[in-house]
Amino acid sequence: MKLPAFVGRALRPFLALALAGLAQSSLAGGELRVVTEELPPYNMTQGGQITGMSTEVVQAVMKEAGVQAPIHSMPWARAYDTALNEENVLIYSITRTPQREKLFKWVGVVAPTHWYLFARADRVGPLRQLDDARRLQVATVNEDAGEQYLLGRGFVIGKNLQSSNRYELNYEKLKAGRVDLWIANELNALYLAREAGDDPERVLLRVLDLADLASDGGLNMAFSLKTPDATVERFRKALETVRRNGTYEAIRRRWQ
Missing domain, CATH: 3.40.190.10 (Periplasmic binding protein-like II)
Known part of the structure; x- marks a missing residue:
């Protein structure tokens, strides 16, 4: 059935927005998976929702990048293994160490950190x-x-x-x-x-x-090695924007 011309004209803006949304949320290499752990106040589950300082930054970065993906909380060893071995996996909050440097594609710092023996x-x-x-x-x-x-x-x-x-x-x-x-x-x-x-x-x-444990003084977001460089760069630019426009600092202040 052919729609009247005025109906087609009315739908065009909505179709354009829908197609733009699909284009924004699509990623080279397939669907994105985001993994984290229970590390309050950085990432934690409250009322069935994952929240926290790092989580809010990651969510802001995904919004800026035009990407939607659920966040899965699990024991750290499992999240770490997932990001080591699977494709298109984003992991946070992860400390960047010399041992891990070549194991991931690093996006950047999402929260400050300092390690001690207590x-x-x-x-x-x-x-x-x-x-x-x-x-x-x-x-x-x-x-x-x-x-x-x-x-x-x-x-x-x-x-x-x-x-x-x-x-x-x-x-x-x-x-x-x-x-x-x-x-x-x-x-x-x-x-x-x-x-x-x-x-x-x-x-x-x-x-x-233990100031030498986290050389960059922060907790990071990073991608699995089996993630296209284009995706990683998209997120790096989005994080730079979030830090530059004041969003990162506003989130940090709320949680510290």
Whole structure:
């Protein structure tokens, strides 16, 4: 059936918008998959929705890039393995380290970070160097940057590292005295202490600064190697825009 000419004219703007939307959301290489973990306040599930400082930045970048994709939260080791081995995968919040440099296509920093070895304030005093921690038990998260950092310096899971798959479990172990130390991102550690009803400045002691763990001082978004360069560049430009137009700074202020 042929539509009247005036109907066709009326529909043209809507068809143009729809086609533009399809063009914007399409990516070279296929559908995008976004993976993350529960790392509050950067990425976390609240009321069935994934939110957090890094999540808001990633969502702003996707909007700027004209791309829509669901975000999947899962244990870090699984998210990390997915991004290592599958195509068109975007992962965040990931620390950029020399060990990981050639394993991903990096987009850029989505949130600030600073790593420490934490202790319970009444149990362990400040450490002079990392070697002082070798005789102690350290809580880590499976395949996260903190665990990889310590493994690369001769620490051993089952000897002086206790690995788990959830950050809040590590705080619970530290608080209960089942471990001596906890390697953690500062904002995450403070957030989890507050969520447990504790004053982090009274309970937690920063016993060793690990500023060298994240050389760029941030948590990143990165793509799997099996992602077209055009997609990566599209997201890099979108992140630059989000940082330049003030969106990134506004999000950071809300969460810090």
